[in-house]
Amino acid sequence: MADAEENEEIALTDDQKFDIAKWFLLNSPPGEIQYVAKDLQSVLNDDNVYRRAASEAFPLYNKSHVVCLQFPNRSGEVLVSSYSELSEDEYLDPRTAQVGKVDHVRQICTQIRPAIDEELPSPYIEEYRSALDVEISKYVGEAYPKGVCSVYCTSGKDVEDYGSDFELVVVITATRHSPQNFCNGSWGSIWNIEFKDELQTVEVRGKVQVSAHYFEEGNVQLDAKHECRDSTIFQSPEDSADSLMNIIRHHETEYLTSLQASYSNLPDSTFKELRRKLPVTRTLFPWHNTVQFSLTRDLTKELGIEK
Amino acid sequence: MEAAMGLMRRMPPKHTETALSALLSLLPDHSSDLLSQIDQPLQVLCDVDNAKEFILCEYNRDADSYRSPWSNKYHPPLEEGIYPSSELRKLEIEANEIFTVYRDQYYEGGISSVYLWEDDDNEGFVACFLIKKDGSKYAHGKRGYLHEGGWDAIHVIQVGPEVQGMAHYCLTSTIMLSLTTNGDTSGTFNLSGSIRRQMKADLCVEDGHLCNMGKMIEELEGKLRNQLDQVYFGKTKEMVCTLRPPSELLLPMALPEARKP
Known part of the structure; x- marks a missing residue:
């Protein structure tokens, strides 16, 4: 059983690995994609597949999480989002009328240029x-x-x-x-x-x-x-x-x-729906008296008054 | 393995199963390590003889069948399944009965199952106490506060051999939970996660194994619930308040007429 599963798993194609890698990257919590990427690389142990997955996942992640990147000269910052996107790696900052060139995987802005009229x-x-x-x-x-x-x-x-x-x-x-x-x-x-x-x-x-x-x-x-x-x-x-x-x-x-x-x-309300802090009896469970307990249960069963 | 655990610590708890199966396919050589270190949400089956649900885990599984604690039968039926000794089975029946009462008192609903088996390595036995509760208003949420709510508790306790009236107990407990509320003005609010802790004790066997195990489980389960509530939920609340400090509430509000259409 386990062996059959393993054989099947060894046969993971590059595309399957790519899908898994991309899934992990895209599910990274805010601000944690670089840590996920590092662990993923060592689990994956396949640089080609990783690079391919990263190049697809990072832009999506950066845009959906609206990552904020500093301009290289620190004169401002650009937000990476679908609203500011001019091309895959160019994002507009309307306030300064500048366009930042973004390296998605490193999550940095590498260059800036003034926006042209058509972009504004x-x-x-x-x-x-x-x-x-x-x-x-x-x-x-x-x-x-x-x-x-x-x-x-x-x-x-x-x-x-x-x-x-x-x-x-x-x-x-x-x-x-x-x-x-x-x-x-x-x-x-x-x-x-x-x-x-x-x-x-x-x-x-x-x-x-x-x-x-x-x-x-x-x-x-x-x-x-x-x-x-x-x-x-x-x-x-x-x-x-x-x-x-x-x-x-x-x-x-x-x-x-x-x-x-x-x-x-x-x-007092929502968490209590899952588990109470104390039993309905409001005292700790009587583990010492469980013998009596089963007797009472037998009794209730016999009397047919079980819930 | 370390990197795999690192990934599990970051993936959204609601995707635990997907993340685990992805890791299993990437790291087939580590499958037993992964399965023992990463807990999965509990599944249930219905015991046909008793029309009662029971919980599935690695400890009541043999091949593709699971043994019900109520009828002691494998589902689906199995020719030569593994069963606990009659002595242990007696304790198992008792444990299931008592734990049902315990579960009712703390959970006001839900399902529980207890499995026992011999531990040949250290001449004692191992017990696994499981609780699964769906606290949503569509299931066992008595008060109807939760749109969605799940609680899975897994308590695995190793009991050593009796030495001079004492036995060593080692309990590992995991809680996995998720709760969602949904409202027109409040939107969707979901907290989910899991924690695992250990507790060890040397206790007098005279009180009975069941009493000793039960007390430990009750104590650790209470602690975990408390930690989730106070520490884990508290930390996420703290984070929200760091992102947007509520002190702004104290500032004078905008003029009401400014937002009338």
Whole structure:
């Protein structure tokens, strides 16, 4: 039985190994892909397969976790995400109007260049984008000790004037890596903001994802997600930015409160559903009296009053 | 092997089975090490004679069949399966009966199974106490708080031979759990994970093996639950508060009219 299994397993093809390697990399908790990569390399023991898997998995991981990379000259940073992606290895930072060239596997930004006009939104859109960026940056600076944010135009970036719809996306990310304390975590929010010209409204859709991993002599992970919607009226760039920032702040603050409530419900309600702290009798189990115990059970059985 | 354990420490606990089978296929030579060091979520089967569920593990498995503690029969039937001696089987029956009561008192539901077998290497025996509970509101969650909730407890206890009225007990306990709540305003909140600890004691045999083992299991299980609650969940909460300190709640809120459409 075991032998048959082993023979089958020895025959793993490179493609199967590649799939497994990619699966491990993509399932790395926030901030831990390099550690996973190191262990994976020694388990896999096949550099070719590893390199192939890494070259596919790292870009996906970096984008889905919105990894933040410093510019080589430390003049700023670029967020790697599908919203900032110009090509597989080029990502836009709209605030500084620069483009960072990214080495996905090493998770560094190797070069920067000024963005060309076609990569940037029109002056009309840029007014909305930069006004929102200013407000969100202020808020993120207050609310997240290690927070980073960026605002992108994802649709209608070439709109020149009133009369057309466009869409901005706010990305906020905060991470904390503390491997020496066996603890890592990340908070990420993505806010899609649709400016609807005809209705003169702005539709807001938010997605927040929070994860934490504690692994000293164990492996416990928090995975929390929340989605919400809101709307406001289409105003001037400054007024829109102000009300959008307030909407985002309001929802994120409420979400944090509900996360804390989830934690405080643990001991007395949610965790109790799995196992009580003390038996229903509220005293430790009477191991010394188990003989009596079985007698009582026999009795209840005989009397037919068993539950 | 060290790298494999390193990977297991990082993969999301809900993917333990997938991660383990991936490692088994990459490292066929280490399969017995991997299987003994990585616990998998428990599975159950129904004992046809008693219409009662029992838990499957390596310790009641022979070939592709599993022995039920209720009828002592293999499922599916096996011609020449391994059985515990009649003396041990007697203790096993008693242990299952008592542990059912223990499980009911702490878990208010769930399934338990106890398996015993001779330990030829050190002239004693080994016992494995298993509990599986589905605490979701669709199963055994009495209060209906959990959208999804699973708790698997595995207690393996080695009992040494009796020497001058004393025996050495070595208990290894693993808890694997996952709980999810789901709400309109709170979104999905999931905590999952596993921890494993050991406890050793030399105890007087006069009190009975069952009493000694039971007390140790109750103590260690309580400790593990407490650690998960206080330390492990606590650390993830601490992390959330580091990412976004709740002190912002104290700052004046935005003007209400600013967010009226």
